[in-house]
Amino acid sequence: MNLNLTYFSKNSLRQHGRTFWLASFFLPRDQAAKATELYAFCRLMDDVADDNTHENQHLLGKFSEYFNSTSDLPDTLGVTERELIVTIKTSGLDINIIQELFSGLKADLGSIEFTEQSQLLRYAYAVAGTVGILMSKIMQCHDKEAEYHAVDLGMAMQLTNIARDVLEDARLGRKYIPMNLSIETIKTKKSNENVTQNLDEVIQLSEIYYQSGLKGLLYLPRKMRPCVYIMAILYRAISRKLKNNGFNWQDGRTVVSPFEKTWLVICALPFCLWLLASPKFKSTKIKTHQVDLHKDLRDLPGTNQ
Numbered sequence: 001m002n003l004n005l006t007y008f009s010k011n012s013l014r015q016h017g018r019t020f021w022l023a024s025f026f027l028p029r030d031q032a033a034k035a036t037e038l039y040a041f042c043r044l045m046d047d048v049a050d051d052n053t054h055e056n057q058h059l060l061g062k063f064s065e066y067f068n069s070t071s072d073l074p075d076t077l078g079v080t081e082r083e084l085i086v087t088i089k090t091s092g093l094d095i096n097i098i099q100e101l102f103s104g105l106k107a108d109l110g111s112i113e114f115t116e117q118s119q120l121l122r123y124a125y126a127v128a129g130t131v132g133i134l135m136s137k138i139m140q141c142h143d144k145e146a147e148y149h150a151v152d153l154g155m156a157m158q159l160t161n162i163a164r165d166v167l168e169d170a171r172l173g174r175k176y177i178p179m180n181l182s183i184e185t186i187k188t189k190k191s192n193e194n195v196t197q198n199l200d201e202v203i204q205l206s207e208i209y210y211q212s213g214l215k216g217l218l219y220l221p222r223k224m225r226p227c228v229y230i231m232a233i234l235y236r237a238i239s240r241k242l243k244n245n246g247f248n249w250q251d252g253r254t255v256v257s258p259f260e261k262t263w264l265v266i267c268a269l270p271f272c273l274w275l276l277a278s279p280k281f282k283s284t285k286i287k288t289h290q291v292d293l294h295k296d297l298r299d300l301p302g303t304n305q
Contacts, residue, residue, distance in 0.1 A: 022261060023231035026272070027139075028223050034091070034138045041088045042131060044081060045101070049108040050172065060109065064102040067095050093134050096301050101130040111173040113183065118296040120162070120176055120202075125151060125297050128158035132213075133302045139224040143282070148289040148304040149216020151297075153232060156209035160239040163202045166195065166249045177202055189250040196247045203239045208293070210236050215288050218281040226272040233268055234261055 024032045065071035104126025132154025162176045170186035179198040242254040297303040
């Protein structure tokens with residue numbers, strides 16, 4: 001075990017992914033370690049994408065080339081960062097899915113103003129649906145039907161992020177939610193019915209994908225299910241709180257407090273016990289995924305076509 005890498009990954013999770021950090025306590029140790037490394041990798045790549053400089057545009061390109069075995073890693077990386085990237089590349093995860101993740105991150109390097117819901121959904125797939133697929137493999141699930149639900153859960157969580165971060169994204173030159181309002185107008189923080197209406201629509205859309213994502217829990221090995229369920233309900237609580245607070249996007253990020261998270265986990269325990277006791281689904285016997293949910297994701301790997 002590489003202790004430096006373990007510390008780096010856990011520290012990244014504690015600082016930036018408190019919801020998943022809490023949920024990870026419900027994973028077996030081996031899967032928790034691998035999932036934490038994947039999170040740290042995604043966080044590292046996301047940090048690069050959030051700093052829109054020429055150097056970082058070059059970095060993401062070099063990372064993508066490295067995963068295609070056509071390039072060495074940049075010398076500017078720290079030792080532990082290099083070890084993390086090498087670990088992910090050699091972990092056996094699908095390189096095609098990782099490349100789709102890079103395509104989404106590269107989009108963040110420029111100004112974004114989506115005009116169609118299909119653009120929003122394809123972006124959510126690229127930066128989060130792909131992570132759902134990768135996590136499902138780490139959790140020892142290799143069922144295609146499960147993969148579709150994993151995509152949906154990842155997308156649902158990204159839609160929550162987008163609803164929560166409207167103001168923050170506008171300050172970065174990004175407008176992921178299609179609406180007839182300029183980025184500059186959003187940055188003024190003035191209450192606007194257009195923003196409220198579109199936020200409501202995105203949250204309703206996220207609920208559809210949460211429901212589909214949670215339908216896939218019984219494809220997972222029993223020990224993995226509580227972690228995924230708790231992570232989903234904690235994330236979903238963010239968008240629900242945003243809605244209950246009257247879509248107060250102009251006040252900045254909506255945050256679910258530690259007390260609220262603890263209460264949600266306590267309330268979830270009976271259902272977690274049911275998940276642990278329930279038999280596993282097999283897609284050869286039952287189909288649970290609605291193909292229409294992936295109609296805007298044509299030709300993307302891991303989707304239901």
